[in-house]
Amino acid sequence: MATLLPSNTKASSRRHSTETVNFRGNRLWIIGPGAIGRLLAARLASARADELASQGKSSLPDILLIGRRALSTQEVSIEMIAPSGDIVIQKIMYEKIDSMKNPPREIPLAIWITTKAHGVEDVWATLQQHISPSTPITCWQNGLSAQPWFAEHHSGLLCASTTEGAWLPESHSTQVFPIQHAAHGQTWLGPWAATGMTSAASTANAHQQVDWLTRAGFSSKAADNMQERLWHKLAVNATINPLVARFRIRNGQLRDRPFSLMVRQAVSEISAVLNAKQVSAPPQGWQALIDDVIRTTANNRASMLQDVLADRPTEIVAILGPLRSTAAQHGLQIPLLDQLYRDLS
């Protein structure tokens, strides 16, 4: 299944990543086979299979899923339970990321990084030799730590922000990757930098990827102000996730005292920071936006809470870190957020 390059292009693919590479394979590499990675892989592969069956061809990319785990086969079976309860089973090629330390056999059509924010630097360290300046790379992380870091290393970076909800059910086989698609949402995808020499190519890449997502059944739009979208998502996550993780409660309990008062204080601290950063407020205002998210996700256990309960690293640095550094730059006090950061670090 590995796509090998024609012999005349193979040598150039082995050169250092800063040289221009003119040939691309036909596979989208999804790095990080967790909740979001499996969801994207399953839906795209399923849409591709449908197009092949109905039209005999498809311009959707083939998928290569790349993870840390060693498997005995090169293929995994993703079993996705859709929000409707329907089950989609899709076979996907899988590779262990360590094997990517070998010289490239294939140049990816594009790369989607779907690890948690703190996993992104390791991915870059391992995959550098597979990445040319023109490789479209999309960061799917919440928070705002991975994206500015990656943009320093790769100029045409794309970012995605999604409110799709997915979580990992227990797996009974190493070759089977189950995924529960809990709720449909909205995805925004666009260039990290809206200006500069790379922006025309990045914008075209973003439009192509939005087309893939749309054909795979995701409600998705190209964003020309991606950093603002990411700040808005961060504001929601920064209000809800640290509080529910610290007090080990479901989102809906934030409507009750004493948590409702903490939500108000968090919103006040966050909106002051975003105002200083000149991030525009949502049309309904920050408090109404957050109240709405708490209402619609009332029964959810946020991923940061799940990470705390499972004793895994959380994304607290990616989510509260950018607010703390911006507050410090503008001389703003954010005592509640600082306390939550200390409690959860």
Ligand SMILES: NC(=O)c1ccc[n+]([C@@H]2O[C@H](COP(=O)([O-])OP(=O)(O)OC[C@H]3O[C@@H](n4cnc5c(N)ncnc54)[C@H](OP(=O)(O)O)[C@@H]3O)[C@@H](O)[C@H]2O)c1
């Ligand atoms: N889940 C959602 O509903 C949702 C919604 C919106 C946004 N997001 C955001 O999307 C990002 C991913 O979240 P998630 O819920 O999908 O996390 P997740 O379930 O923890 O998945 C992360 C995956 O990345 C893998 N990984 C970590 N380091 C790696 C490396 N160096 N090479 C290859 N794979 C690596 C992990 O492997 P191991 O299994 O070996 O740890 C895991 O499979 C986060 O920033 C999150 O905030 C998630």
